Amino acid sequence: MLTTDRVAGAALTLLALGVVWESRKLPLGSLSRPGPAYMPVVLAAVLLVFGVALAATGGRAMKLAAVSFAEWRHAVAIFAACAFAAFALERLGYRATVAVTLAFMLGVVEKRGVVFTAAFALALAIGSFLLFDTVLRVPLPRGPFGL
């Protein structure tokens, strides 16, 4: 039976094995003189033990099918908007990126009115830029159009 602990345990085990595999590119050193791969391998071994233990003892945990992902559409849309922001931040500049991201989240995801969406997105983009970049002197990217 698939439970949350078993799935998580299996994922952690795979991650630990992946770390051990990737560590082979680095010198391991010896027990008395550990190299750069030593600690990652030790930690991966510890994680492996915990992962296997979780998978083995996770039979009583919540069934995976019982986990509710009712809000997944919202979560995916928000994640996509954030990914766009990360991609565009230095390419378009802070103000343009934030305005577009907010317009998408308010107008498309939350279905707010066009006027409100445009006004809110522009106000927050310009206002936060003024506060952080101009007043607090935290440099924010301007992009090719100075936005």
Added chain:
Amino acid sequence: MVETLQNLALGFSVALTPGVIFYAFVGCVVGTLVGVLPGIGPLAGISLLLPATFGLDATRAIVMLAGIYYGAMYGGSTTSILMRIPGEAASVMTCIDGYAMARKGRAGAALAIAAVGSYVAGTVSVVALMFLAPPLAAFALRFGPPEYFALLVLGLLVLAYMSGGSMLKALAMAALGLLLGMIGIDQMTGYFRFAYGVVELGDGIGVVPVAVGLFGLAEILATAGLATPPAVIKPKLCELLPSRQEWRQSAWPIGRGTVLGFLIGIIPGSAHIISSFVSYAIERRLSKHPEEFGRGAVAGVAGPESANNSATSGAFVPMLALGVPSGPIPAVMLAAMMVHGVSPGPLLIKQQPELFWGFIASMYVGNVVLLILNLPLVGVFVNLLRVPYPVLYPSILVFCVLGVYAVNGSVVDVWIMLAMGALGYVLRKLDFETAPIVLGVILAPMIEMAFRQSLAMSDGQYAILVTRPIAGTLLAVGGVLALLGLKPLVARGLDWRARLSLAGKGEERL
């Protein structure tokens, strides 16, 4: 004693300058807002506002960040009492009796008791911090790499032990955090580890994108699509004064919560959260009318609120005196201090007394500011909750991206935040705690350095980690805790952590 008072006078000469008072005030206001707003807790709040302190000197920056921390502890109670929504995790227990009092028409009294309890606890615990940190720092001067290694390992084990739910899961998350902390240049050999050609990963994964991703973004991903919050109960200013009986009922719980919170705060773990749970359980057990708990018991508000504020100061003791963060929030505070060129630890008090004592004195000032802010201005803060969540969360997201980007001016950090947000969302769904990951990320380089320095000292002999008295004792305590924590794997029935976890979800009463 005389020396401490002289030092405190020095601290007040720093803390009472207009600039420091102003930033303490700003920190308290922002912290209260952070505490009031669901979806953004003190950890994400401090992380996000770190870049805003870059233009300040170290004292003002740290005073402001500390203000955000304890301001959030105060602010969290407001939404708990008026809406039954904890603004941050430490206010979960306040929801139960605070909201019940509000429904009985005693919202103002509940807010006043929470504010006064927080003030008393905050002030008394700063006195304790003032007297405890310097001798602890003097003792820590005896620490070498083996002792630090043992202390850091013990810190992780205690955090895992004190976490609600399974210790096995908490340890797995700590190991995951430590592995994430391995990314970057190996400090002793200069090798790039797991960077895959991304130059920005050379310095490792920053604690800010990890914290904001796991605590801020993950919370928004999980809650943005849910139904809108319930209506807000808005108390009038004239209703804020508790009755004489309510004051009497709250006096001892405030006292007990203060002592308990401070002691738990010193111990590594999510102290402010645990202390409020433990305080609630104790008050219920000591009460002559335990049946009132859950129906508006004054002690159910006074105890947990005092405890979580007292724990805030307690958590500063190991951070300031030893340079060892006892939980994710002190870890971010430690990172913030390092950004400003301050290295917390045994030498801080000697080398930068103005900063240390100024910080202590500013906490007294901050507690007064919060008392003044929280009662008369409660209506103003509550109005924020009238902003619909579908409008509020996109704004919080913008600040997440902005705050994370601004720390290093790096888009890679924003991608790390996104990855951590997705990881945090999935881990929430699978019922895993994410606090050990944050602590693991910040402790990993320290633990590795202390471990390898210890081996270099002993010419590769591992015995150095157990034969030196302090290191051996600390590791032995850690071993006992690990065995105790893993006992439920072989024993039947629920241990205290499992019961705490169930109580947090409202499935079992403490």
